[in-house]
Amino acid sequence: MEYLYPCTIIPDLVVNKFKHMFLLQRRSLYAVLFTSLCSLALAGNAAVASGAKTENPDYLNLTPTADQEKASRDIARQLQYAHYRSLKIDGEVSSEVLDNYIKYLDPQRIYFTQSDIDEFENYRYRLDGAIKSGQLDPAFRIYNRFQSRIVGRLNYITGLLNTGVAKLDFKKDEEILIDREEAPWATSESELDNLWRKRLKSAILSQRLLGKTDEDISNGLRKRYESQLSRIKQSRSEDVFQAYMNALTNIYDPHTQYFSPRNSENFNINMSLSLEGIGAVLQSDNEHTKVVRLVPAGPADKNGKLKPADRIVGVGQGDKGEIVDVVGWRLEEVVDLIRGPKKSVVRLEVIPATASNDSETRVINIVRDKVDLEDQSAQKHVLNINRGGREYKLGVIDIPTFYADFRAMQAGDPNYRSTTRDVNKLLSELKAEGIDGLIIDLRDNGGGALQEAIQLTGLFIQEGPTVQVRTADNRVRVYGDPDEQIAYTGPLVVMVNRMSASASEIFAAAIQDYGGGVIIGEQTFGKGTVQSVRGLSHGQLKITEAKFYRISGGSTQHKGVTPDVVIPSAIDKSEIGEDALPQALPWDHIDAVAHRRYGNFTPLISDLAKNHDIRMEKNAEYQALLQEIDFLKEAKAQKTISLREDIRKQELKSLQDRELAYVNMKRAAKKEAQFKTYKDYETFQEEQSAQAPAKKDLDFIARESGEILVDVLTMQQQIADSKS
Incomplete structure (x- = not known):
């Protein structure tokens, strides 16, 4: 085993010398709206030229290109020999690819019929050889059938709408499934017709409950369906290829992903911070665009109105611009609407995460902007808590992300900014103010530069290991802090939540393993893998190559960090988190690394939790x-x-x-x-x-963390007094 103290930047989530970002994939690909709005979904209009020929006036009959066939062979080779998970592409993988691909195209089972699925079964154990040899015809045949089914459904529902809303019976006692992901496939066209009739009724009811007239509803829905028909005609072979390749990559793990040439360009633009957006991570969620998380200190995060799991159904430009219905739009097209000039206003109509149906929407105004390093920098607060006639002064340091000004660092600027440098300065200021204890707030911190997680840990420990990294060939490297200086030795609490990921988890886990502080909040995200981006002859492949492990031996992958004192949040764990992602790599463990312990909070945890529960009953x-x-x-x-x-x-x-x-x-x-x-x-x-x-104040969870920290202080004092 190697034991290293690196001076270079280690890849955290994605290898890139300029910026590290938090990227996810579930059901379909994610888009990241950081300082740019990067579309990682199926490419639309800007795809490469294909061999498509028009055989139907409603859509293009698509065929693969030679470049795509070559890329298929390259991707298959790299997945089998470079991915962390050792998995050969065989008949079992072929079966999973078929299921993934069909689910990708028709997740709610509203287009294909059972007869289509039966026909596709002929490919179930034949796709492995086809992918490895670059034979893409099965994928394109399935996709062309899919296009045909979409056109048929949209023509049907448009015709039904044209007969008039009044012809539909809204007094009839019937219902519709909210989620059809596991529903049986329709066995006939008439069964699909009935399903789509119900879908139309539900869409109309949702609009009526918003106070819209039937005429406005009809016009709006007609535009929606006509727009979707128009988009079918814009499909290109790159749409098919990217969907198909990601049906394969997703089998390996949810963070391994193929980017088409256009999306590779967007990905690189996003990493170099060159465009403006709202600062949100999005994904396609059936017909909607869903918010996965907000980029710390981004425009949406500062605005405070947009929340994870909200669904975007409309986008408007400026304070008074018409809101365009984007239901059924491609992810990258929604991204293009949201992207815009710095300081301009974009209006988002969203269905809140708290809504139980589509009837509840609200409009949110967000001013587009860049996410500057200054905005993402660590900030300090002072929290005063009165207990037993004494006032405790507690320092709070909010760390939105693990950042470093890589350009300034590489240019040799001795004053370059980084998380560790900024926190060290804030610690000096807080100690000068005479704080009794410290709270580090890592809630919603999705990670960043691993080097900063390592160096930040070094402010709280003497020389020692911080994290282990194991590669696919089972080589283990230990990264740590070589500096014996400690910036802070007092009582410490670290706040985390479900959105704390990767570098945040490494820091929190190290503090927990060293016995340096108490972890408060909820189970973290569980993102414990390392990706690199590899160039292909056609596009790029982001591939998982390694896993993170705590110095105590357990992986942060899948399980994340379990807090010592639990404070829940409204984030749905079944929707957000590594263990909610299909094919996520499992938790495992390796040998622990020798390290000292600075304290032992285990005897205090039961009483800390009990005191917390008593306070929360009255809160x-x-x-x-x-x-x-x-x-x-x-x-x-x-x-x-x-x-x-x-x-x-x-x-x-x-x-x-x-x-x-x-x-x-x-x-x-x-x-x-x-x-x-x-x-x-x-x-x-x-x-x-x-x-x-408005400027964010310390919320009740931060204040309660302060109460827990005071509990730690008083308990430790009682223990010290009993020994004296």
């Missing part, structure tokens, strides 16, 4: 959070939705009343005025969205 904001979590669980558990208008109205009213109740509970805890009606709450949200984002 109105916490109780409101629990209500919100229960509300979201119930909404997620709902399997069907009624197509009776009167029932839908009752359900919406009930949901709004419940949401208003826990919103008012949180406001009461902060001594803010109550909303009398849900309409008052909506008006307030619209007004807030149009205003400049």
Whole structure:
């Protein structure tokens, strides 16, 4: 085993000398809206020239190119011999590729029929040899059938809409499945017709509940379906190839991904920070564009209105521009609408994560901007807590990301900025102010430069290991801090949540393993793999090559870091997190590395948790959070939705009343005025969205972390007194 103290930057999430970013993949590819809006979805208009020929007036009959055939062979070779997971492309992989590809194209089972699926079964154990030899015809045959089915469905629903909304019966007692991912395939065209009739009714009801007239609803839906038909005609062979290759790469793990030439260009633009956006990670989610997470200190994060799991259904330009319906749009086309000039306004119509159906939408105004290093830099606060007649002064350092000004560093600038340098400076200032304890806030920190996680840990330990990295050939390297200087030796609490990932997890795990502090929050994301980007003759391949391991031996992959004291959040763990991603590499462990322990908080944890529970029973904001979590669980558990208008109205009213109740509970805890009606709450949200984002205050979880830190201080003092 090698034991190294690196002076170079180690890849964290993606190897790139300028910036490290948090990228995910689930169901379909993700787009990252950082300082740029990078589309990592199926390429649309800007695809390479294909051998497509028009055989149908409604869509192009697509065929593969020679470049794609060569790239298929290259990708197969690299996956088999360079990926961390040792997996040969064989008949079993072929079967999984077919399932992934069909799921990728028709995740809700609303286009293909059972007869289509039966026909595709002929390919189940034949795709492995075809992929390795560059034979792509099966993928293109399936895709062309898919295009045909989409055109048929859209023509049907447009015709049904043209007969008039009044012809549909909204008093009939029937319902529709919310999620059809596991539903049986339709066995006939008439069965599909009935499904699409229900889909149309549901879409109309959602619009009616928003107060729209039937005429406006008809016009809006007609535009939506015509737009989707138009987009089918714009499909290119690159759409097919990228979808097919990622049906293969996703079998290896969710972070291994093929980028088409256009998306490779967007990926590189994104990494070099050259365009403006809103700062959000997006994914396609059936017909919608879903927010996965917000980039720390980005425009959306500062705005505070857009949340993870919100679904974007409309995009407007400027304060008063028409909001364009983007339901059914390609991910990169939604990205293009959201992207724009710096300081310009984009308006997003979203279905909030808290909504149980599509009837609840709100409009959010966000000012586009770059995410500057200064905006992402660590910030300090002072939290004062009175306990037993004494005032405790606690330092809080918020670290949005693990950053370093790589350009300045490489240019030899002795004053270059980095997480570690900035935190070290803040620690000096806080110690000069006489703090009694320190809180490091890593909530929503998606990672960044691994070197910074290593060096930041070094501020709290003497010379020693920080993290282990194992490559596919089982070589293990240990990275650590060679500097014996310690910047802070006092009581420490580290706050994490589900969105704390990668470098954040490495730091939190190291502090926990060294016994340097108490970890508070919820189980972290669990992103414990390393990717590099490899150039291909046609596009690029992002491939997983290594895994991270704690110095205690366990991987951060899949399990993340388990906090010592749990404080939940409203983030849905079944939707967000490594263990929620298909084919995520499993947790495992290797040998621990010798390291010292600076403290042992294990005897205190039970009492810390007990004291925390007592305080939270009386905390109105916490109780409101629990209500919100229960509300979201119930909404997620709902399997069907009624197509009776009167029932839908009752359900919406009930949901709004419940949401208003826990919103008012949180406001009461902060001594803010109550909303009398849900309409008052909506008006307030619209007004807030149009205003400049307010400076974030320490929330109740940060304050409770302070209370826990004071508990640590008092318990340690009691132990010291008992020994004296």
